[in-house]
Structures are given as C-alpha cells and as structure tokens.
Amino acid sequence: MKDMNTTAPSLEEMNLIKKFLDDTTLFLGPDPEIMQNHDLMPRTQDEDAAIAKVSDNHIVAKIRDRLQSGCDEGFEMVEQMGAAPGAKWGDVITGVYSASGDLAIASAGGVLIFSALVHHPIKFIIKNWINEPTVGVKDGDGFIHNDSRYGNVHNTDQSMILPIFHDSKLLCWVASTVHEGENGAIEPGGMPSMAESPSDEGLKMSPFKVVENYQIKRDVLTFLQNSVREPKLQYEDMKVKLFACLRIKQRIEETLKSDGPDALVSTLRLTMEDVRAEVKRRISEWPDMTVRSYIIQDSTLRENCVVKINCKLTKTGDRLIFDFRGSSPEFTNRATNTIVAGLKGMLSQVFLCYVWPDLPRGQAAFAPIEVITDPHSIVDCSYDAPNSQSLMSIFTGFTAGQHAVAKFLYSCPEKFTKVHAPTFNMINTFIWGGVSQHGETLGNLCADLNGMGAGATSDRDGEHALAPIFATMADIGEQELNEEEVPFLQLVSKKMTRDAIAPGKYRGGQGYSMMVSTKDSEQWGFMTTAEGAKIPPLQGLFGGYACGTYPLCKVKDVDVYDVLMNEPEKFRHSIEEIMNEQPFEDAKYSTHHMGMGFEISKRGELFMISQGAGAGYGDLLERDPVNVVKDIEEGLMSAEVAARLYKVVFDPKTLAIDFEATEQARDEERKARIARSTPYAEFIKGWNQPKPPAHLPYFGCWGDDIDTLYMGAPDITRRADEPRPNYMMHPKDVRIAELEARLTAAGVAGDEKQ
Amino acid sequence: MKIPMTEYLRINLETEKWECRVCDHEIAPAEGNYKEGLLVHNRDPREIHPPVIDPDKYKFTFSPDPEWVRILEFCCPSCGTQVETEYAIPGHPPLWDMQVDVAALKAQWAARGPAMLPDAGPSVVAGRAHTH
Numbered sequence: 001m002k003d004m005n006t007t008a009p010s011l012e013e014m015n016l017i018k019k020f021l022d023d024t025t026l027f028l029g030p031d032p033e034i035m036q037n038h039d040l041m042p043r044t045q046d047e048d049a050a051i052a053k054v055s056d057n058h059i060v061a062k063i064r065d066r067l068q069s070g071c072d073e074g075f076e077m078v079e080q081m082g083a084a085p086g087a088k089w090g091d092v093i094t095g096v097y098s099a100s101g102d103l104a105i106a107s108a109g110g111v112l113i114f115s116a117l118v119h120h121p122i123k124f125i126i127k128n129w130i131n132e133p134t135v136g137v138k139d140g141d142g143f144i145h146n147d148s149r150y151g152n153v154h155n156t157d158q159s160m161i162l163p164i165f166h167d168s169k170l171l172c173w174v175a176s177t178v179h180e181g182e183n184g185a186i187e188p189g190g191m192p193s194m195a196e197s198p199s200d201e202g203l204k205m206s207p208f209k210v211v212e213n214y215q216i217k218r219d220v221l222t223f224l225q226n227s228v229r230e231p232k233l234q235y236e237d238m239k240v241k242l243f244a245c246l247r248i249k250q251r252i253e254e255t256l257k258s259d260g261p262d263a264l265v266s267t268l269r270l271t272m273e274d275v276r277a278e279v280k281r282r283i284s285e286w287p288d289m290t291v292r293s294y295i296i297q298d299s300t301l302r303e304n305c306v307v308k309i310n311c312k313l314t315k316t317g318d319r320l321i322f323d324f325r326g327s328s329p330e331f332t333n334r335a336t337n338t339i340v341a342g343l344k345g346m347l348s349q350v351f352l353c354y355v356w357p358d359l360p361r362g363q364a365a366f367a368p369i370e371v372i373t374d375p376h377s378i379v380d381c382s383y384d385a386p387n388s389q390s391l392m393s394i395f396t397g398f399t400a401g402q403h404a405v406a407k408f409l410y411s412c413p414e415k416f417t418k419v420h421a422p423t424f425n426m427i428n429t430f431i432w433g434g435v436s437q438h439g440e441t442l443g444n445l446c447a448d449l450n451g452m453g454a455g456a457t458s459d460r461d462g463e464h465a466l467a468p469i470f471a472t473m474a475d476i477g478e479q480e481l482n483e484e485e486v487p488f489l490q491l492v493s494k495k496m497t498r499d500a501i502a503p504g505k506y507r508g509g510q511g512y513s514m515m516v517s518t519k520d521s522e523q524w525g526f527m528t529t530a531e532g533a534k535i536p537p538l539q540g541l542f543g544g545y546a547c548g549t550y551p552l553c554k555v556k557d558v559d560v561y562d563v564l565m566n567e568p569e570k571f572r573h574s575i576e577e578i579m580n581e582q583p584f585e586d587a588k589y590s591t592h593h594m595g596m597g598f599e600i601s602k603r604g605e606l607f608m609i610s611q612g613a614g615a616g617y618g619d620l621l622e623r624d625p626v627n628v629v630k631d632i633e634e635g636l637m638s639a640e641v642a643a644r645l646y647k648v649v650f651d652p653k654t655l656a657i658d659f660e661a662t663e664q665a666r667d668e669e670r671k672a673r674i675a676r677s678t679p680y681a682e683f684i685k686g687w688n689q690p691k692p693p694a695h696l697p698y699f700g701c702w703g704d705d706i707d708t709l710y711m712g713a714p715d716i717t718r719r720a721d722e723p724r725p726n727y728m729m730h731p732k733d734v735r736i737a738e739l740e741a742r743l744t745a746a747g748v749a750g751d752e753k754q
Numbered sequence: 755m756k757i758p759m760t761e762y763l764r765i766n767l768e769t770e771k772w773e774c775r776v777c778d779h780e781i782a783p784a785e786g787n788y789k790e791g792l793l794v795h796n797r798d799p800r801e802i803h804p805p806v807i808d809p810d811k812y813k814f815t816f817s818p819d820p821e822w823v824r825i826l827e828f829c830c831p832s833c834g835t836q837v838e839t840e841y842a843i844p845g846h847p848p849l850w851d852m853q854v855d856v857a858a859l860k861a862q863w864a865a866r867g868p869a870m871l872p873d874a875g876p877s878v879v880a881g882r883a884h885t886h
Contacts (some may be wrong), residue, residue, distance in 0.1 A: 287759075288858035292849040296841070298822065306822065306843060316855075407852055411759050413870040458761070499806050500816055505761075534819040536803070536841055542761035543836040545825070548803030551814030579807040591807070591814040610816075618761050619836040641804050670834030677793030677829055680848075687796065689845030696822060696843065703847040 028206070030149040030383060034123045038344045039367045040272050041100035041123075050265035063255055063267040064360065067096050067105050070251030074244035075107035078176055081243075083236040085482070086179030089447040090474035094244055095362070096252070096268065097122055097173040103363035104172075104268040111471040112352055112361055113345035113394075114177035118159050119363055120151020120341060121207040122173050125161065130170075135209060139165040142211025142242055144224075146183065147204045149383055153342050154390050155183050155201050156190030160241035162211070164249055166261045172268060174248045176241040181444035182230040185388060187598040188433025188443025193301035193529050194597045195386040196333040202388075203227050211242060229433065229443045275364035282356065283368075284318040285412055291404040295396040298535035298549075300334040301389055301595030303731045305712065306535070306692070307336070307378065308700025309393065311400035315408060321370040322347060322401060325720060326701030329374075329709050330381040332725045337381035338390035338397075340373050346394040346470070347371070350401045353472045354423075355409070356416050374709075376723035378699075392531055395425040398469055402455075403539050410458075410542075421455035421462070421508065421541035423469050424612035426530040426594070428550055430516050433598065434524035437487040446490075446514070447477035448611065453502075453509035455614035456544060461627070462509030462614035464496060487521035488601075490514055491560065492573050496634070497610040499576075499641050504544030504616025505623050510636055511550075511611025513575050517560055518601040525601050528552050528609060530594035537612075544616030551591045552609050553579055558587035559604030575608045620646055621666045625657045699726075755868050757859065759852065762830070762837045763788055767860050779832035784859075787850040789828055792837060794848070797825040799841075 009017065043051075054060075074094035078087055086092065093110035095103050101122035106115040125143055129135040143161040148154050159177040163170055185192040185202030195201045203224070210220050216238055224238075225231035255264055290312060297307035310326035330337045348366035352359060359365050373380035378393050399422045409419050433443035451465035468474055479490050492515040502508030518524045530550070531537055538546035553575055563570050563584060570583045582589055594609065601607065625648040631637045632655060639652060647669045649661035677683075691714040692698035698710050701720070708717050711726055718724045729737075743749035756773065758764045764775050765784045772781040772788040782791030798820045805815035818841075826840040826848055840848055863870075 287757075287862065288855035290853040292851050292853075294849070296823070296843065308843075316858075407760065410761070411757050411872065413866065413872060497806070497816075499804055501803070503802065533814050535823040536799075536818055539841055540839045543828075543838055545802050545839055546841055548799075548816050549814070549818045551807075551812075551816065553807070553812075576806050579812065589811070591812040593814065621836070645802065670829075673795065673827070673829045673834045673836070674793060674831060677795040677827070677831075679831070680790045680792055680794055680828075683794040683796075684847065687794075687845065688847045692846075693844050698843070 028128050031124060031127065034120050034127065035151065035339065035341055038341065038363070040102050040276060040364060041098070043269065044100060046099065047265055047269040050262040051269060053262045054266040055270065059259065059263060060267045060270050063259060063263055064105060064271050066251065066255055067267070068108065070248045071095060071105055071107040072109070073251065074176060074248045075110050077244045077247055078178060078240055081240045082178055083233045083240070084178055084180045085444045085447060085477065086181060087237065087240070089450055089477045090471055091179035092177065094176045094248060095174070096248065097175065098268045098272070099170050099172055099265070101126055101173065102272055104271050106361040108361065109473045111179070112349050113153055113470055114157055115175065116345040116348050116363055116366070117151045117153060117341055118161065118175045118177060121145040121159065122161055122175070124150055125207050129207070129209070137163050137170070139163070140211070140213040141209055142214070142245070143207050144210040144238070145205050145207040147206050148339055148342065148387055148390065150206050151341055153345065153394065154191060154388055155185070155203060156181055158205070158237070160238065160245055161207065162245040162249060164252055166256055171261055171264060172252070174245045174252070176244045178237055178241060180233065180237055182228045182233065184228040187527060188229055189431040189445055189527065190443070191388055191391070191431065191529055193335055193389050193527065193595055195335040195388045198384065198386050201386060210238070214242070214246065216242065229441050271360055272362060272364040272367070275359055275362065276367050278359065279356070279365055280318040280368050283315060283320045285414055286315045286408045287411055288316050289408060290314045291407045293400045293403045293539060295400045295537060295539065296535045297336065297392055297396050297531045297537065298533065299531050299593050299595050300331055300336050300728060301392065301529055301531070302334060303728065303734070304534055304593055305697035305699060309379065309396045309400050310701055310706065311397070311404055313401070313404040319370065321372065323372045324377070324379045324397065325372055325374050326706030326709070327374065328378040328699035329711055329718065329723070329726045330376050330378050330385045332385060332727050334728055335386040335389040336392040337378050337385045337387045338393040339387060340371065340380035342390050342394045343373070343379045343397045344371055346398040347401045349470060350398055350405060353469070354402060354417060354420055355405060358416055374720045382723070389529055391427060395469060396537055399425045399538055403541065406541055418457040418459065420457050421504070421544055421615035421617040422538045423455045423462070423614045424452040424508070424511065424547060425469055425537055426532050426612055428511065428530045428594065428609050428611050429528070430514065430607065430609070431527045431529060432486060432488065432525070434600070435521055436485060437520035442486065446482070447475065448514055450474040450476045451512060451611045453511045453547070453611060453613040455541070456504055456506035456508050456617035458617060459506070461506045464509040465512050465611055466509055487524050488516050488518045490516050495573065496636055497575065498635055499638055500548055500550065500610055500613060501637055501641070502540065502545055502547040502613040502616040503620040503645055504540060505618025505620060506544070506616065507623070507631070508547060508614035508616050510613045513608065513610045515575070515606055515608045517606050518603055519561060523600070525599050526596070526607050527598040528594050528596045532612065533593040538615045540615045541617050543619040545620070546615045547613040550594060550610050550612050552594050552596055552607065554590050554592065554608070555584065555606040556588040556590070558584040558606070560584070560606055561604045575610065578606070578608070621669060625659065625662050629655050629657060755863055755871070757863060758872060759854070760837070762835050765854065765856070765859065767863060770856055774830045774833060774835065774837070776835045777830060777833035779830055781830070784854060784856045788852065789838070789848055789850070791831070792828040793831050795827040795829070797827050799823055799825050
C-alpha cells in the first residue's frame, strides 16, 4: 500500500481524478484559463498544414481583404437593420475567428472591444460544448452570449456566434455583436448603476445554443423576450445579427470555392501572426522606459469618492507591460468594477484606434502586450462583483494607458499617428426608459455618448464631440428621428458648452450641452452614468491641461413646454443662463454628480448635462493668439476667461489682437510663474503626505506602495494580495444617518424608541 | 546627440542630462526624475476650469473641487515654460512619470544615428512611417 503522505498520485490516478472531476462538474462558470489569456492560441496541426500549402503574401492579402469586406458588409447590415439605438450609430461589430477562437479580422467600423472579447465565449464553446452530447456544435448552429464574466464588456452587449464548417470540418467562426441596451436589469437600458450584485444586472447568458438549422429556436427566444423590457427588439436584433453572420458566411464560402480551405485557414493564421510580429517590432522602436500615470474616478455612480486607477507602463526591448497594481480594490456592492479581459480589450483600442490604426483590426495587435493586475481589484474583479458599469473602469484604464503611451511615442522616428493627449472618456448621455407615446415599453440611451471631445495632438486642436474612445467611426444619430420613438425632446442639443475647456498650446476638443424634457408620457425617466463632476477623469499632456468637471443640472417644478407656449421669451438656450438667471419662477434648480439612478421625470422638467472636452497639449502661453480669439468668436470660451488664462491682449469690442502687448503679457506671466513656484525638493516637503487625506474617501494605493490598498479612509487598508469585502453604505442610509445625527445634536430625537 | 523626449524636454546623451528644449537649461540627471530640476506651483483648479454656473448657488459648477484635486504645474526655472501638469490628489507624491533607461537609449540612437531624429518635433514625417 502506498504511503499517502509522501507519494504523489500516479498518472493513472491523476487521470482518474480528472475524469471524476469532469464527470461531476456541477457548474461551468467562467474559466480562468480562458478568461485570463488574451494571447493567440498555439498554431494547430491544421494551420501548420494549411500554411505549408498556402503562404504567398499576395494570396493572403487578397483573401484578407475579401474577408474584411465581408465583415464590413455584415457590419453595414446590422447598422442599417438593427433595432437597438446602439446598432444605428455604429455600436456594433462583426468578425471572423479562427477555428481555435482567436479574432483574426474585425469589421473596419464599429466597437473593436466587442469583438476583441468574443474570443472568450467562443473558446468556452469549443472547450465545453463541442464534445458535450447534450449540446454539440453543428453546421447551422448559432450561439448567443452576453454575460461579461464569460468575455464581454458589459451585459448590455449581445453576440451571435456561428461555427463555419467545410466538408464537415470546423474551419472558423463568425460573430456579430451589438450594444443592445435593454437586458432586464434592475434599471432600464442595460447598464444599471444601482446594481449591488450580479443578480441585479439582468440577463446573464453564458454561451448557449439559440439557433439550429439557421433558425432561431422559438422557445428559447420567448424566454429571452420574457426576460427583458423590449421583447420585440430582442427578437429583431437576434435575427439581424444572425443574418449578418450568414452574409459573412456566404463570403467565406465564396472564398472557399475560389481558393480552398487551406488558403482561408492560412490567411486567418498568418494575418494574426504577422500582426503580432509587427507589433513587437514597433514596440522595440520605443525608448526603454517606465512611464507612470494615474487617473481618478470621482464616484462609484452612487456616491462621490476617490478611486485610483494606477498605471505603470514599462517597455524593455520588445516587451511592453501594463502594470495596474495599486488600483482600487473591487467594490463588493457597486457596479463600476470590470473583469480584466474588459480592461485588456479597451487597452487594445488605444493601439488599434489611436496608435497603430493601419494594422488589421483583430486580437493579435494586443496579443504580445502584457498586463499585470491585482485580483479582486476594480480592474480585475471577481465573479461575485457586479460589473454592469465596467465602462467607468475600462475607460479610465484606457486613459491611463493613452496618457502613458504618448510619452513613449514622442521620440520615436517612426510614427503612425500624431502624439495625442487623452480623449474625453465618459459617457455623458441620458439613459432612458419607460412607456413611450406609442405605448411601447422601452429602455435605452441617447447616442450622444458618442460625442466625446478629442484630445489635442502635437500640432492641432482636438476636434469637438468627435467620437467615443471605443469606436472612432461611430455616429451620434439624428435627434429628430429619435424623437419620433421616444416621449421626450432634446430642447437644446449640440450647442457647445462655453468655458468648459481643456486649455493648452493646442486645446482639447470641447463637448456640447444637452437639455432633455419629457413630453408625452407619465411613465418615463432618465438616468446618467458618468464620473467626473468633482475631479477631471483625464490628465493633460506636456504642460497642457485636462478637461474640467461636468455636473448634472435639474430644473423641477416647471413645465417648460407651457413656458415655451405662453412665455417663450423666458426660455434660455444654455445651462449657464438657465442655472444662473433662474428664469422660471418657483422652479427648483439643483446640481448633482453624474451618477443619477433611474428617476421618473414629469412633463416639462429639465435635465441638463454637457459632453466633456479632450485634454490639452503643451503650454497654453504658446497658443497662437489668433486661435484664442477664434475660440471666443465660436462661443467656446468667454473673453474674460481667454484673456485671463491665455494672456492675450485684445480689444474687448472688436477682438482685435495687440500682438506686442500679448507677447509682453506672456513674458510677464512666465516670470510670474517662476516667482510663484517652488523648487521641487522644497515643494514636496510641504506637499507630500504619508497617507490619503482624512477628508477624502480614498480607494487604492498611495504613492509607490502598491502593496497597501486604502479602502475609504486613511486607517482602513488591506494588503493587495489579501482580498476583503469592500461594501459601501446605501447613499440614502448615509444621508439618514447624517440627519439623525443632527436631530440628536439638536436634542429632538431623544424620545424615539430604538 | 540630443533626443527630444517631450514637447519641451530632451535628453543630452553626451552629458546624460535632461534639458529644456526652449532655453537649453540643464534640468536634471537623465537617469533621474526631471521634475526634480523644475519648479512647482500648486494651482487651485478653479482658476483654470472656471465655474460655468454660480458657485454661491450650486454644489457642482463645472469647476473641479479644490479640496479633492489640485493641479501641480511644473515649469522650467530658467524660461518659465510649463513643461508638465499633474492633476493630483492633495498630498499625493508627484509621479516620476518618465524613468528612462539611458544606456538603452544611447544604444538605440547609436544604431539609428542622428538622421533619424524627429526633425519637426513630433510630426508624422512622410516616408518615415510604415507603408504598404
């Protein structure tokens, strides 16, 4: 008999243990082996054989272009036919994946991160369903998926995944993903900030079969429709995604007919390998250096607090390593956490959208780049943490990466884009829901989230309200068309918000104001899900400034439609005028952070927000005075602010510039800077503190000590490698406690029984 | 050879120093933190991002909260050019944002030669980029 204490199990025993575990697996949750790996799968024997037969660069390029066109065609179909508002503005993507599940080619337009994460659910299907007798993977099957923990940004995005067979052999996969919006979560619209656990986040579709023989299974469809607020949208978009996949399949089959399966398999594999090799070559051209940055989230969307996204980017030779250790611990009952794959997907967008947009869009461009995180942190959350507002963490993670990367690129002789200050990164828009003027139950959002201001570049101002950081070619939709379907108007739309600026030698592109008001429904409301009302969510670049901050403004106890009908002269067309002049008597005017939970609105109340500006680049005293005056003329900046900040001297009536006086004013300001500033060594003696300030609820590391994470107060910490729950009180309970304390202090609560 | 590292900073490979590109001021050792050779000003963020709505009436005004965040402005002690900004939590040590491996930088540029220096600063130069 073996000594159980000293002898390791034999191979036979190990196999027996493995079989036992396989046979008795009770739940196929997200697989860490799949979810932690973003690199390409190893080359298969089939791929080796195909490459041995076909590897001519011209053939590969021809087929790649053909598949790219097929993906673009699928993308166009979804965009034109999709019912979800997201589909109509380009929050969509299609892609072709290798037999092993790697994304080889994605459509040129759309949200790359969607497809960059679909390799995870495909690999789950390959690992678990192909040989599972109760499921299987056959020609004509289609799989649906949305649960981010199995590979997705957030559960509002749904994918349709089809295997492509040739002569009964699985050759590749195609998939289409759309930001669908509604998913039956605790709040309408699919991105609940009120979610305190994954169970509040609505539909949680692990990858499962929903299509057989190219037909959507009606029983499963009905269950899905019954689980969301928009049953018709659910059906329509499942069909649209299925038919987009079938169109790509058709293009693949045409390729198979003309060039054969080896050419296809070889093209997919070589495209990925070539991109991966090229990325390593490009990285090797960067200087060997470590760049540090951090971005602050100033809320959890439920309460204001200071949440650090810590980023150290190190390049050595052809290795590039993102180190996000020291970032905030995950929040046990707040939705702003992300799975690490989401962070990686967003970082891949830094490169494919802003650094190397010439590379074929696929998984390979980020494959060789390494990412280090603390498990159970806000950028690498656990299975049990809600993540429906993961955008808050992946977008601030993106910005930390974008900010750090710019400092590597400046000295590179070979550039593929211009050096770029961070683009605005928050989805300042209205999510809406309720019953429409047509009696439809709806839940979705305004496409204005796609109007993020661009960061300035090394030789140009950032463009206004250009594009979201997750989709450089998305649209912001036609408001008039939207208003046919929803019971509210944007009374002011696309008007630039004056003085909400990011100054610099080149200024950031600015954002525009939105004022919405419900009109034809008594059952309609809004929510907003953005950070950055107390601390800007960006950093400036090379002496430029970040954006300012952006609040939510409300005007209640007013019906602006009555005002417009009876006293139209009282209406104002900017947030500045309405809030400062308070033109509607007896109305209540208030400001809030941008994390408004779903709130029912009454007819004629105003909800007002602004898109944000991208960051500025360079010393603002170097800005061409002509461009400063142009900004005044275009209503981007008031004359007073322009003169004070940029030190441009001009005639207040004609705006004629006095160049000589401007030069003199700027020289004086440079001298004044020197006079008011302190040498670094002296400065940090007074500035540096050993711990976060007591007045701030601070989360994350402080300084360089990434092993200690603060959890809301200077005396509450945990080690980075020892996860602990991190609960936040309900903001209403916090408020009640404050008020009760005041009652107690005033001596009027003493007789209440406890 | 002098390598432009940012809009306003370069590394002189011979002297191994960070230098100001505007006034040629020698700032700090290249192996170290260039900020140590600069001046710093703790800026109230409301001065740069002015309130759009009345701070006497409202809690949130489009201006960052000065109790929550400050702007550290770093300028050249010689010419006053603003080299970098850092939006910092009060009391948070400023970042050593660019920690350069100077030996590797020297080797990289010895192999490239001065002809490859970005001649127009950061611009994308025709013929330098990868093309198909």
